[in-house]
Amino acid sequence: MARTHLILATVAVLQLVALLTSAFSPDSPTDRRLLVLVDDVSVKSSHSLFFSSLRSRGFVLDFKLANDPTLALHRYGQYLYDALLLFCPSATEFGGSVNLAGILEFVDSGHDLIIAADAHASDLIREIATDSGADFDEDPAAMVIDHTSYAVSETEGDHSLIASDDFINSSVILGSKKIEAPVLFRGIGHTLNPANNLVLKVLSASPAAYSSNPKNALSTPPALSGSAISLVSVVQARNNARIVIAGSLSMFSNRFFRSGVQKAGSSIKYAKSGNEQFLTELSKWVFHERGHLKAVNVRHHKIGEADEPAMYRIKDDLEYSVEIYEWSGTRWEPYVANDVQVQFYMMSPYVLKTLSTDKKGLYSVAFKVPDVYGVFQFKIEYQRLGYTSLSLSKQIPVRPFRHNEYERFIPAAFPYYGAAFSMMAGFFIFTLVHLYSK
Incomplete structure (x- = not known):
């Protein structure tokens, strides 16, 4: 038994x-x-x-x-x-x-x-x-x-x-x-x-x-x-x-x-x-023989570099890319569309860009990091009739310039430089006049 x-x-x-x-x-x-x-x-x-x-x-x-x-x-x-x-x-x-x-x-x-x-x-x-x-x-x-x-x-x-x-x-x-x-x-x-x-x-x-x-x-x-x-x-x-x-x-x-x-x-x-x-x-x-999407190989890096950095600096030029494929019932095939967008997001999207595709599954876009520092996210929220939705997010901090990374003299500040030096010259002249005048 x-x-x-x-x-x-x-x-x-x-x-x-x-x-x-x-x-x-x-x-x-x-x-x-x-x-x-x-x-x-x-x-x-x-x-x-x-x-x-x-x-x-x-x-x-x-x-x-x-x-x-x-x-x-x-x-x-x-x-x-x-x-x-x-x-x-x-x-x-x-x-x-x-x-x-x-x-x-x-x-x-x-x-x-x-x-x-x-x-x-x-x-x-x-x-x-x-x-x-x-x-x-x-x-x-x-x-x-x-x-x-x-x-x-x-x-x-x-x-x-x-x-x-x-x-x-x-x-x-x-x-x-x-x-x-x-x-x-x-x-x-x-x-x-x-x-x-x-x-x-x-x-x-x-x-x-x-x-x-x-x-x-x-x-x-x-x-x-x-x-x-x-x-x-x-x-x-x-x-x-x-x-x-x-x-x-x-x-x-x-x-x-x-x-x-x-x-x-x-x-x-x-x-x-x-x-x-x-x-x-x-x-x-x-039964998901059609209209099923997947995203792989999400990458981002500075223009001219290949490795993904630990953080970005404000005003850096970067490139973001992702591969998207559609299931045909027997195999994964490149998904081709012109409405996939990425957000560079912190509380609200500071950058919203439409990704371009090589029609082989790769989507990419290049943009400049905004002049705001904090913790950002690369976000893709893709919803299209009949397709499974894609929700991707990747967190990355953005830092300001270090003290030694700023320009010595900023052209936009020349009027202020002139005002400061003219004030010092005026004070010097005033002092001479006050001390040596009768």
Whole structure:
């Protein structure tokens, strides 16, 4: 019996080591270990195209029921997964040691999250979305309805099947290739918390859309309407964790991936919806296959020297440089931009300069140390839509001139020198006149 327990413990340790060795690292920031929580195991087959696209890119998926009593996000102080996919909209509670606080802590520790809801979304899923910056319609039976941008079908229906093409204008989030076909969406809408500037709409509803129960006649103005309704949103947290909030689980399904689409009012019928391209590109962003930056080799030195000094003197000429690279999903490539700025900072920026780039990853700038001494910082606070933020700081003291470093005579002070000598000459003349005059 003891030997059996020892073997089981050894197997558990080996599995944990295997998981940890494939974890997120600075050399390869792409998520690799994904935990997928589902309400029903049938989701694994009904949404297999989306999951297959993840596997083809090297992801390891672990499927579990949301109420599995063995659920755990971390063990022995280490997280077992790099990202979490909540494909369980009706889950009222999670099994094992997973709960609302645990999921929020998972994100706070820098891990990524996808939330897929639908019209049956539970209070638990809604609360997770709310804490992420998105508020779903409070009406549990409400769905997004659009009588102008619905998907044309053989049956008229209630126009809750929407064909949306109002995408965010960002090649970092949605890729450089334009999404031609509209995205099919059936589910619930949400609004963004105006106090949270980290959440963005990726797929918006049209101005004619509204949120209501499609089975009931609309007697009062809907709580959500127009372009304020977000169908899919993303969050780029301050710790560079990423979240996708989608109001439709069906949009990830094989049926919506393969379905043709024709938007109402348009004569163009697409043989395939834009769901696969849209969600594939979005998954590349949320799992850090794109838009992840790193900065290395931060250096500064006096012009004409190579070594970094312990301090600078006022009015010294210096050069500051840093290398910035972007992760392409397989390797680090030079990041090219013209809006990277450095501050020479003490309480407030005394110098603000835009860095020039050699388009090979190196950014540099030269400037003169201001005529103010104290403890300064080189600071870069770089935030750009879709990219992970860079926050760099390096402290350096600045001293004044020593007593023997000043010029003997300052040209600007010649008037004062003249005033002093003229005063002495005048006093001498006055003394002679006073002593020898009768």
